Amino acid sequence: MTEPIRLKTPISDRDVEKLKAGDRVLINGIIYTGRDAAHKRLTDLLKEGKDLPFDIKGQIIYYVGPTPAKPGQVFGSAGPTTSYRMDAYSPLLMERGLKGMIGKGMRSNAVKEAMKKYKAVYFAATGGAGALLAKRVKKAEVVAYEDLGPEAVRRLEVEDLPVIVVNDIYGNDLYLEGTKKYRKE
Amino acid sequence: MREINVRSITEKVRELCMEANTDLGNDVLQAFDRAMEKEESPLAVEILKELKENARIAKEEKVPICQDTGFTVVFMELGQEVHLVGGDLTEAVFEGVRQGYRDGYLRKSVCHPFTRANTGDNTPAIIHTEIAPGDKVKITIAPKGGGSENMSRVTMLTPSDGVEGIKKFVIQRVKESGSNPCPPTIVGIGIGGTLEQAALLAKKSLLRPLGSKNPDPELEKLESEILTEINKLGIGPQGLGGRTTSLAVHILMMPCHIASFPLAVNIQCHAQRHKEAVL
Numbered sequence: 269m270t271e272p273i274r275l276k277t278p279i280s281d282r283d284v285e286k287l288k289a290g291d292r293v294l295i296n297g298i299i300y301t302g303r304d305a306a307h308k309r310l311t312d313l314l315k316e317g318k319d320l321p322f323d324i325k326g327q328i329i330y331y332v333g334p335t336p337a338k339p340g341q342v343f344g345s346a347g348p349t350t351s352y353r354m355d356a357y358s359p360l361l362m363e364r365g366l367k368g369m370i371g372k373g374m375r376s377n378a379v380k381e382a383m384k385k386y387k388a389v390y391f392a393a394t395g396g397a398g399a400l401l402a403k404r405v406k407k408a409e410v411v412a413y414e415d416l417g418p419e420a421v422r423r424l425e426v427e428d429l430p431v432i433v434v435n436d437i438y439g440n441d442l443y444l445e446g447t448k449k450y451r452k453e
Numbered sequence: 454m455r456e457i458n459v460r461s462i463t464e465k466v467r468e469l470c471m472e473a474n475t476d477l478g479n480d481v482l483q484a485f486d487r488a489m490e491k492e493e494s495p496l497a498v499e500i501l502k503e504l505k506e507n508a509r510i511a512k513e514e515k516v517p518i519c520q521d522t523g524f525t526v527v528f529m530e531l532g533q534e535v536h537l538v539g540g541d542l543t544e545a546v547f548e549g550v551r552q553g554y555r556d557g558y559l560r561k562s563v564c565h566p567f568t569r570a571n572t573g574d575n576t577p578a579i580i581h582t583e584i585a586p587g588d589k590v591k592i593t594i595a596p597k598g599g600g601s602e603n604m605s606r607v608t609m610l611t612p613s614d615g616v617e618g619i620k621k622f623v624i625q626r627v628k629e630s631g632s633n634p635c636p637p638t639i640v641g642i643g644i645g646g647t648l649e650q651a652a653l654l655a656k657k658s659l660l661r662p663l664g665s666k667n668p669d670p671e672l673e674k675l676e677s678e679i680l681t682e683i684n685k686l687g688i689g690p691q692g693l694g695g696r697t698t699s700l701a702v703h704i705l706m707m708p709c710h711i712a713s714f715p716l717a718v719n720i721q722c723h724a725q726r727h728k729e730a731v732l
Contacts, residue, residue: 269495290496305569335517335560344558345517350600350633372600372691373633394503394691395600395635396724398520399511417571418520418560430503432496432693443632446694450494451687 272430278326279367281387287433289440293391294428299328299370301422303349306413307357310421314360321412321421325365330393332370333418334402343405343424345398348372351390355379362386370431374443384437391431392442404429454536455588457732459545462537462590465730466549469594470525471557473728474517477508480663481700481725487664488637488690488697497695501637504690504723519724522559523596525550525578526656534588547576562599581653593660595727601634601720607652610714619644619716620679626718627683627699632692635722639663640683640702643717645709655719658703660727667704676702690723 269292275283277297287293300322302310310320331351335344351371358369359382367388372395375383383390393401407425414420434442482505489501511518527546531537539545554561554575561575585591606626610618623642630638643654667673680702689695700723709715 269499292496292499333520333560335520335522336558338516338558341516344560345511345520347520349521350603352633372635374631374692392632392691392693394500394507395632396519396722397503397507399514399516399518400503400507402516403510434693442694443692446494446496446689447631447687447692448694449687450689450694450696452685 277328279328280326284367284387284389284437287389287436288438289433289436289442289445291433293431293433295328295426295431296428297426299330299424299426299429300411301332301424302329303331303333303419304353305416305419306421307354309413311357311360314364322423324361326367327365328368328370329361329366330370330424335398341402343402343408346402346405347396347398348393351375358382362388375435380435380439380441383435384439387437389433389437390435392434393429393431401429454534456536456538457590458539459537459542460539461732462542462592463545463549463552465592465732466527466546466594467553467556469592469728469730470550470553470559470596473594473596473726474522474557474559475511475515476728477511477518477724477726478662481723482508484663484700488700492696494689494695496693497690497697500690500693501697517559518726519598520560521562521598521600522554523598523726524563524602525575526595526597527578527580528593528595528657528660529580529582530585530591531582532587532589533584535590543580546578546580550574550576550578590732591729592732593727593729595660598722598724601638601722604630604634604720605655605718607648607715607717609648610716612712612714614714616675618714620682622716623679623718624682627688627720628686630720631688634720635724636688636692637690637697637700637723639721639725640679640699641719641721642702642704643719644704644706644715646707646715648715650707651715651717652719654705654707655717658705659719659721659725661703663701663725669706672704672706676704
């Protein structure tokens with residue numbers, strides 16, 4: 269296994285151009301959380317011509333609904349949720365500058381096309397590794413939709429958050445290629 | 454009659470909810486080890502290592518293995534010589550779930566189907582009760598995550614579909630589920646009974662320890678054949694390619710109606726959580 273690539277957020281088109289499906293990446297810096305309900309609210313704002321509660325340019329959204337943090341813990345267990353439920357909302361967010369998404373599971377063709385068009389990548393974090401991933405979160409604060417509880421949008425400061433590039437801007441898809449490589453007839 | 458106060462059931466349910474969500478069974482950890490030995494994909498081996506490390510952290514720090522701490526499924530075997538006193542049994546179980554999810558800092562993941570408003574305390578729980586001989590109460594808590602449950606299905610095959618029909622349906626289901634149910638998975642299969650009984654058998658089959666054999670040699674053979682086919686699909690851990698798509702296939706079967714051939718597939722993610730206690 270080659271060593272993972274360290275990536276500092278916010279990320280630029282140049283950063284995205286260097287990433288290829290199959291690369292292991294350690295993310296450092298600020299990322300935002302958001303899942304089903306938050307995505308609906310964010311895209312509704314954009315459709316109404318309003319501003320988002322945070323600047324989305326160059327940012328990464330992590331699809332996660334954590335467990336409540338225990339006393340003394342920065343963040344509760346925080347593995348990725350399944351991404352296809354965000355497919356309807358992601359292209360508009362990429363059009364407005366979103367550069368990365370972290371989740372698990374395959375994306376739609378529309379999302380993959382938008383990634384090529386707007387230069388964005390899709391990362392997989394290990395589903396179910398919630399305790400391990402939580403330890404890489406150094407700071408967490410709610411920036412919007414506190415009423416949504418685990419689904420609120422949070423700003424996280426992460427250190428070496430381990431992810432894998434699944435979809436790059438060149439049209440590669442590790443879910444399809446990985447499965448094909450190990451399939452036996 | 455032996456008297457058991459339902460307060461002790463509340464207390465036990467509370468403990469088991471917290472334990473099940475933080476302490477992954479040794480049978481699962483050993484299944485990860487066996488998978489690593491056979492795995493051909495270096496990335497898949499890295500993922501399996503991450504899962505072991507995750508389980509270690511969760512157990513040591515008493516934090517949830519996965520953020521999806523599940524819908525609480527409760528299996529209860531009530532001894533017929535037990536007299537429950539001190540209140541309503543269902544409410545006692547719900548109270549145990551409420552306390553466990555609150556005190557264990559577990560995520561509340563139960564909501565109204567239409568409005569999606571969260572019930573706030575992870576109740577109601579799903580309770581399956583059986584009457585058993587004896588004067589004990591056995592409680593099993595099995596939190597079930599949404600991602601893998603969403604990939605599960607029940608179908609009514611035609612009797613002429615035979616064993617081949619079972620294989621075809623199950624393998625197709627795992628293939629279509631791809632990376633969504635957090636592979637490596639455990640595939641629970643319920644055959645026979647009625648529509649709801651097949652689903653319940655599939656869920657119950659997941660409680661059998663990994664690495665144990667099906668007591669029915671015919672089903673043991675079928676489990677092994679289906680597992681071999683599933684692991685040829687190449688989906689691998691997290692769906693990123695590899696040999697380990699499923700850790701095990703478990704089957705429970707019972708007779709069915711002369712016109713029917715019910716089949717249920719309950720997919721379980723690698724966080725195969727369940728804990729039991731006897732009162």
